[in-house]
């Protein structure tokens with residue numbers, strides 16, 4: 001809903017949003033940007049999920065007359081979930097900002113895991129969000145709150161989002177008590193994301209992955225039989241998911257300590273061995 005409202009506030013109907021091939025806005029929102037926001041989504045593809053400015057610029061169509069759909073927005077996911085929790089490099093963010101200004105298009109940050117990028121790189125959150133007109137952030141992922149996401153933007157954009165939130169059935173009067181847990185998460189759990197990153201590295205090593213391939217708390221493992229490995233892990237009390245027939249995804253979270261991570265790593269190594 002936060003992504004939907006942010007993009008809604010930024011763009012005109014009948015225009016297009018650019019996103020990475022594996023991005024949440026393109027793949028995991030049930031076509032909501034088409035169905036509700038009346039925009040199309042066109043994608044570039046990068047092995048690490050990066051918003052490579054060269055790839056993005058090749059797609060940009062800010063104004064080609066009444067012939068081709070007008071690009072209104074570039075959406076960046078940081079960290080990138082399906083690319084394996086990858087952080088967008090600083091030069092990428094700067095390059096996208098420069099492109100957006102030069103071509104007169106807006107930028108949306110899908111920052112469900114922007115705290116992970118912050119903790120991994122030490123880059124201040126203000127800087128990670130600086131190039132974006134809107135952002136969504138999630139408090140229920142690595143930060144461990146039971147529920148809660150926010151849409152960020154200037155006052156005018158947020159005013160529009162409030163109307164559409166209500167219109168779409170998200171005018172949730174009772175959310176305040178849950179927001180207390182979000183405040184707790186922000187006060188106490190941000191630095192603890194580093195533990196999740198260290199635990200993911202333990203799991204990644206057991207899966208035989210190169211050290212640099214895991215940047216935050218998501219471990220993506222290529223394997224011949226993802227569904228089988230998921231079942232073998234589950235039988236040993238370790239929950240991982242198959243995100244494709246040959247791709248397995250493991251995520252560490254606030255409730256996992258390093259002992260758990262070592263146990264999960266052993267179970268995963270056995271499961272991958274067949």
Ligand SMILES: *Cc1c(COP(=O)(O)O)cnc(C)c1O
Pocket residue numbers: 001002003024077081110111112113138140148149
């Ligand atoms: C989970 C997720 C969202 C949406 O978060 P909600 O908790 O459903 O609001 C958006 N973007 C990405 C990349 C996500 O992983």
